[in-house]
Amino acid sequence: MNVLVTGGAGFLGSWLCEKLVQKKYNVYCLDNLSSGKTTNIDSLRKEKNFEFIRHDIISPFGTEEKFDIIYHLACPAAPFQYQKTPVNTLLTNSAGSLNVLELARKNDCPVFISSTSEVYGDPDIVPTPETHRGYVSPIGIRSCYDEGKRYSEALFKAYERQYGIDTRIVRIFNTYGPKIRGDGMYGRVIPNFIRQVLKNEDITIYGDGNQTRSFCYVEDLIRAFILVGESEIARGEIFNIGNPHEITVNELADTMIEITGAKSKKIHLPLPEDDPKRRCPDINKITQTFGWKPEVSLKEGLQRTIEWIKTN
Numbered sequence: 414m415n416v417l418v419t420g421g422a423g424f425l426g427s428w429l430c431e432k433l434v435q436k437k438y439n440v441y442c443l444d445n446l447s448s449g450k451t452t453n454i455d456s457l458r459k460e461k462n463f464e465f466i467r468h469d470i471i472s473p474f475g476t477e478e479k480f481d482i483i484y485h486l487a488c489p490a491a492p493f494q495y496q497k498t499p500v501n502t503l504l505t506n507s508a509g510s511l512n513v514l515e516l517a518r519k520n521d522c523p524v525f526i527s528s529t530s531e532v533y534g535d536p537d538i539v540p541t542p543e544t545h546r547g548y549v550s551p552i553g554i555r556s557c558y559d560e561g562k563r564y565s566e567a568l569f570k571a572y573e574r575q576y577g578i579d580t581r582i583v584r585i586f587n588t589y590g591p592k593i594r595g596d597g598m599y600g601r602v603i604p605n606f607i608r609q610v611l612k613n614e615d616i617t618i619y620g621d622g623n624q625t626r627s628f629c630y631v632e633d634l635i636r637a638f639i640l641v642g643e644s645e646i647a648r649g650e651i652f653n654i655g656n657p658h659e660i661t662v663n664e665l666a667d668t669m670i671e672i673t674g675a676k677s678k679k680i681h682l683p684l685p686e687d688d689p690k691r692r693c694p695d696i697n698k699i700t701q702t703f704g705w706k707p708e709v710s711l712k713e714g715l716q717r718t719i720e721w722i723k724t725n
């Protein structure tokens with residue numbers, strides 16, 4: 414089986430590549446290294462069934478290789494990063510997704526995209542089911558990402574309707590684990606907090622900290638990716654993937670302090686524009702379809718992530 418993973422040197426992509434290499438597939442990892450790192454895939458590059466291709470998916474990707482499935486993950490994912498280069502974020506989700514779909518059309522193979530819970534914007538139904546249409550600003554600071562992903566999803570459905578392409582869409586809710594980037598503009602809430610508690614610095618919380626999030630451990634998520642990617646029943650479907658255990662950002666900070674015994678205090682900064690108040694997935698569809706549910710608790714997952722960040 415020949416599998417192409419775009420964004421394969423990133424946090425989620427490198428975990429996916431690792432699991433696919435273990436399954437003995439021939440894995441082609443395409444990445445422009447804008448936020449991905451070669452250290453994420455160093456161990457895989459020694460394997461015969463793994464190949465790294467440095468390429469920006471905004472440009473068409475020509476290859477003689479015949480792919481049996483494409484996982485399309487390439488996209489800036491951290492808010493500071495995607496907001497710093499919003500045009501690039503939109504182009505990755507438009508031209509980039511178009512190039513991936515053309516490749517799937519040429520190969521006549523299933524194509525999977527990692528969309529996001531951000532397509533729901535600030536939803537009025539929480540936990541949010543896949544049927545929710547989203548409440549998103551087309552001109553807000555996050556629009557390059559949330560509207561970009563909405564466009565990608567629309568393009569996937571258009572290719573399915575017009576050309577009969579086998580598409581699978583997953584909407585990911587916050588995911589964390591080893592290999593997540595915590596430096597500079599790539600930081601997301603969990604690695605940012607971990608960096609702060611490990612240095613006994615104050616934990617910076619945007620807003621009053623009563624906004625909620627739900628956090629899924631990376632290995633749980635990747636298990637779901639492969640189920641959706643490989644099961645015929647997932648053809649044409651959309652699945653939320655995430656952990657429905659909802660906690661406030663304040664509670665997340667308190668849990669970090671408890672686990673590490675840090676002396677950090679919480680400080681509050683102004684809430685960024687368009688920050689959703691609640692975010693929690695309704696995972697009934699994926700649970701009923703595959704029996705999938707997250708297995709790693711937040712404390713266990715945080716401990717593994719903290720250990721990894723300490724040693725890396």
Ligand SMILES: NC(=O)c1ccc[n+]([C@@H]2O[C@H](COP(=O)([O-])OP(=O)(O)OC[C@H]3O[C@@H](n4cnc5c(N)ncnc54)[C@H](O)[C@@H]3O)[C@@H](O)[C@H]2O)c1
Pocket residue numbers: 419420421422423424425426443444445446447448449450468469470471485486487488489490491505509527528529530584585586587588589
């Ligand atoms: N991690 C999460 O919590 C989360 C939540 C929702 C959605 N997602 C989605 O999952 C995917 C992976 O996210 P991640 O958390 O691993 O982020 P990441 O930044 O670690 O990975 C994204 C990868 O895509 C690559 N990339 C970006 N633009 C590219 C381009 N134009 N051409 C080629 N490669 C490009 C980057 O270099 C990076 O390796 C993204 O599509 C993201 O939108 C992630």
